[in-house]
Amino acid sequence: MTRNLFAAAAAIAIIAPAASAQDLTVGEYPETRQGDVVETIFGEEVADPYRWLEDDVRNNEEVADWVQRQNALTDNYLDMLPARDWFSERIGELFDYERFGIPTARGDRYFYNRNSGLQNQSPLYVQDGLTGERRVLIDPNEWADDGATALAGWVPSPDGSKLLYSVQDGGSDWRIVRVLDVETGEHIGGEIRWVKFSGLSWVGEEGFVYSRFPEPEEGEDFQALNLNQSVYYHALGTDQAADQLVYATPDAPERNNFAGTSEDGRWMTILSSTGTDSRYEVNLVDLDARDENGWRIIPLVEGFDHSWDQIGNVGSTLYFTTNHEAPLYRIVSIDMDNPQAGWTEIVAERDQPIAGASMVGDHLIVEYLEDASSSAYVMTLDGELVREIEFAGLGSAGGFGGSADSNETFYSFSSFNRPSTIYRYDVATGENTIFAAPEVGFDPEDFVVEQRFYESLDGTRVPMFIVRRADVAASGEAVPTLLYGYGGFDISLTPGFSPSRLAWVEGGGAFVMANIRGGGEYGRAWHDGGRRANKQNVFDDFIAAGEFLISEGVTPEDGLAIQGGSNGGLLVGAVANQRPDLFSAGNAAVGVMDMLRFDQFTAGRYWVDDYGYPDREEDWRILRAYSPYHNIQPDTDYPALLVTTADTDDRVVPGHSFKYTAALQAENLGERPQLIRIETRAGHGSGKPTDKAIEEASDIAAFLAYWTGLNPQDEGVQESD
Template identity: 80%
Template sequence: MKRTAIAAATLLATISIPANAQDMTAPDYPETRRGDVVETIFGEKVADPYRWLEDDVRNNPDVADWVERQNAVTDAYLENLPARDWFASRIGELTDYERFSVPVARGDRYFYSRNSGLQNQSPLYVRDGLEGEPRLLIDPNEWADDGATALGGWVPSPDGTKLLYSVQDGGTDWRIVRVLDVATGEHIGGEIRWVKFSGLSWVGEEGFLYSRFPEPEEGEDFQALNTNQAVYYHALGTDQASDQLVYATPDFPERNHSAGTSDDGRWAIVTSSTGTDSRYEVHMIDLAARDTLGWQARPLVSGFENSWSMIESVGSRLFFVTNHEAPLYRILSIDMDNAAAGWTEVLAEKDQPIAGAGMVGGHLIVEYLEDASSSAYVYTLGGELVREIEFAGLGSAGGFGGSPDNAETFYAFSSFNRPSTIYRYDVTTGESTVFASPEVTFSPDDFVVEQRFYESRDGTRVPMFIVRRADVAARAEAVPTLLYGYGGFDVSLSPGFSASRLAWVEAGGAYVLANIRGGGEYGKAWHDGGRRANKQNVFDDFIAAGEFLMAEGVTPESGLAIQGGSNGGLLVGAVVNQRPDLFAAGNAAVGVMDMLRFDQWTAGRYWVDDYGHPDREDDWRILRAYSPYHNIQRGMDYPALLVTTADTDDRVVPGHSFKYTAALQEADLGERPQLIRIETRAGHGSGKPTDKAIAEAADILSFFGHWTGLEVEE
């Protein structure tokens, strides 16, 4: 397939090192012991010399010592970056604004989180009535001296008198669940433990449904595979040991189960999956018949073939969003009193994928993605269009929860240059009014957000968003550019506000978000086009984005930095191996770097839906071909790389990043540094304290700035 002119010209080139970067070349790395592990897999010998770094840092003193020595070298290097203090200061200033979550109304109360600006965690507030005085209900900043214990999910009871919430400590995916009396602030009953990847749903006012795993063996909390998830019912005032088993599949330990309840309390919905794909089985429990039938789960959808997400119920009629015979999704309904009659189409598939749907005030509110930007429409329950909800340009909207019997709902809207504003929306009148709007230290009009489309290697048209200062865009000058991507698991990236990325743009750089294949921006086909045997398309799309930015004069050839987290960390590792000449710097954050063993730990077994099975030869050969850890090009000039991870990441265990970094440092990759930054008391990302997030962002951006030639005027 024909490449662009810039790609052909730079295919074998080496990125020049900016003159001011000569004194910041690779330091002396800590010595890393090489093991002698070599395995023969499908006839090929595969060395894994750093397998010992897979061990939990808490349980292996050698790993703990390695982490300490690596952090010492990295910290000393980062301290000398000239723009580090400027970025830390400016990111802090841009972060220091009021942030609200979308309110949840129950009874006559409104619940929402609010961060005054630089609080490490966002406290939860409640109002009695929409105009009531806000009252602090939970302040997670009081839970830990280091600010690393966070408020997880929370759900008010139907009448608003109680609050069900979870606690996340140190970034782990494990949650501790508690119940609070809203009036008194006192806890009701004890704690629920070993909860992970769980919904929380009230059953009346007397108890709730949750999902949990069996308690791990001692010392295996952060590494053992997660299997045998089950749904339980907890009655308030009882011990967890007496909780009732609601739904489990012991003969199929790989299946996951999550439960929800309808707004009217009539139905419990158990949704089961086998991995990360949106392919579900659905069982219904008639809560009105629980006294006679118990937790009898009635199968509604079988086969793990399609996505099914319940919107809400009206009496015996249930409404679902599904991609059954509709890759871009549609809305169907079924009458449980006459289920044999089958499904009825309420809203047909359109040209854009459905991103979400809610039922409010006897209407459906349906969110779509139109070229990766949000749009939303109001329909009758019969599927007739009422109106479009108008947003302020290209951006992301979310929320639209509520009750089928109440016309009030709330939503948030944000964009690259606009932090979230919270709106109250009246479905009857179509009027949006501001509930909470932040005051910021910049003018959104000083920045330009544009969307462009470029051609990937196989001719596929791919969108990207480009954010620059208005004066930079007007001059059309090539500036250091930060390119971000993800490309996996049906995850759609849309415009949203980031204080750190705006600081990069304020400093004169460009920020680019590429909507590469593997995501859900264009429905099932876009996802399928970037996974398993098609995973190389993801890397080709990202590489083509970099080539396009150079060809269009957005960035100079020595000015492109790349960033991605989790599956995006894999993306960075893979494209750096494939095109080390194209990038000046990179940040692979909490990445999946060993594609031959990812399924050995915690949630890794779920990812076979996107990556394939390492124990199957056809899949293994695909994984072997791009695995970042196994495909480092020894002796090549590599970009400057800063790998970031955390000691409590039990989603993508830090051993991935440890092994990858050790291999980089041993491979003689030129003058630019290959460093790792390992956060303590942090996990995969959620719950990270504000101060740690600012410090990490300042380190990354000053590292990028130095190696792309971004000159910050302090």
């Protein structure tokens, strides 16, 4: 299914100390100037003394100096952590395995990413046929000395002769789009710029459609609001200035507009949305009917009420997943030769939400979430069940792309203790074969993955996954525990492999993922239960998870660390304010920390779907009540907090983390440190080079371990033969 633009940041794992926690001291925090900004909002005076830290670090010398001084303090502290070297070495070892992306077949060619282990970026390979020799088509490791320029999206042309791809520099959400001749490796034409939050879709072999924003004012690339996204068509061999405008909404500049084409090249679907919710207006273009008058827009769904995601088509009949009259989603079709006949239900809503669907050959593959774990079924185009696709236990499956003229599809499956294995699946016969399987330096059977359910404050039953070494789980010993959560934007947390999390568990700790409300694990009601006026449920669910882990003897009272990124960074900041006594340490990564001004920067305006509108009093009072920046409790013992962000984060601008950290350091919060780690040439998470990912994960793990009492130097699973 199409998912929202606000993705959760990559999770990282943790562990730590040999010496007494009081043995390491921070010293004096760098001095931070307090401004005199005070605003009266809905009758309440609100001070914002660190407003100046919102400025772009590239354009403000005072902010740049503050960043340098904070990093110097943090680096000095991290250098002293006893488990840092252990984590750096072990996480590096766990990263060092061959991993593959899911192949895409076009013509006789297969395209896929492959990383030999510790390459900063994963090169793109192509091979002729299943048994052909693979060759490197694009190696992004050659693009930048620091490894921070990444290959983002890529799409082969219908016959596999050309490749459309995008480049991400320094972790930014902006993309540069190029086209490559697959046979010669030569580029075709120039570059397309100012592309963001865009799909890339071929229109025949002659051009493609994409979405872009107007070029920002100089110096505003990483801060200005993203408005007036429009869909354009680019003909190969022409300049971007000659691109044809396909669809725009100048009277509604806040709308997102993005397009995709059907596998057979017949239809273009244009989805428009107003925020991060999966609520779309749908327009079509019959590409067979293009003429000298250009692109004829055919309205299909009006109003921003429901999700509509096109799966595929058979001629004039289009298939969609939707939550219209089905909060857990269903599959419907419509015949565009007779649209007045309306929608036909193909697959009815069931007790589990549909997580994705695709058309392969003359079959449907329908993916479900069953208590936050993947299941998938093959069905006929009439919705009749053919068979279930068997997976290896609790885990996450993804992929299942394909074409109407082939029964072949590929998918990945992973879990907390199993890196992704890539499978080739035949929908006609049910034959399931391994395309690529990793060789890893540990035995997955040395770890236990279990799912438990607990009650939140209001009695809601919430699932969590608990990962431990088998011997630790069997002993029943309470061990330092890392609790991770997100809780927003209809994003579901499912089992997946992380080298840093596994290092934490290898070191004798427990890793726990809580599937709190606000996500999509149980459909629309679960999402609605954790947003807007219901946002406090997210924090209550997470706090209840911590209390459950202590009461069940999974973790000792002084051994609980918490972590979250992006919206999960907000989660960590909010619960640290509300229950500082419950947690020993936390990592708030790239978090939304000023809930009264989040809508003023870049993509922030989209998030009103989940958070509400800061300029509306009812919403403002809810936001004011939990905003991490505005609710720090002075003269209270706080957990040790490591805030992490990056200078090129143009999704959640780093000013959120800067202001929050300055406010923490200005208060008397006890003996434990409140530090910030600011990465350079990195963004919200995607595109981060492997060496930076290992370094950051090691720093965070060592920090959390130190303050929860985990000493991985005395523990660990031996590498398997």
